[in-house]
Amino acid sequence: MDVVTVDRIRRSLESHGEAFRRRLLTPDESRYCRGPREAERVAGRVAAKEAVMKVLGDGWPAIPWTSIEVLPDESGRPIARLTGKAAEAMRDLGLAAVDVSITHDGNLAIAAALGAGPTGEETR
DSSP, X not given: OEEEEHXXXXXXXXXXXHHHHHHHOOHHHHHHHOXXXXXXXXXXXXXXXXXXXXXXXXXXXXXXGGGEEEEEOTTSOEEEEEOHHHHHHHHHTTOXXXXXXXXXXXXXXXXEEEEEOTTSOBOO
């Protein structure tokens, strides 16, 4: 699990703009997050990526932020897609996938991640 304050992300977006987006988000995530709810959506992605890194047992800089992509499927459910170092760590742990859930309450973005083994059983 991880918790991120939306205001902290808003301040970072205002101060660092595109550099902040490029460091943390894939191009598709950046496009998805744009708009009036950008800070809230980015905070959700940051919390989800941190939760995924905890499942993988390693974090930044060993696992780049952009090697974890969190986008909604057609029904709006967040899906984590791992590439590069994150995908390697997932394979090394014998995981087939990492499922994520994101919620918001007030100024908080909260995310949980759960690793699933090859047959879908919980492994972490």
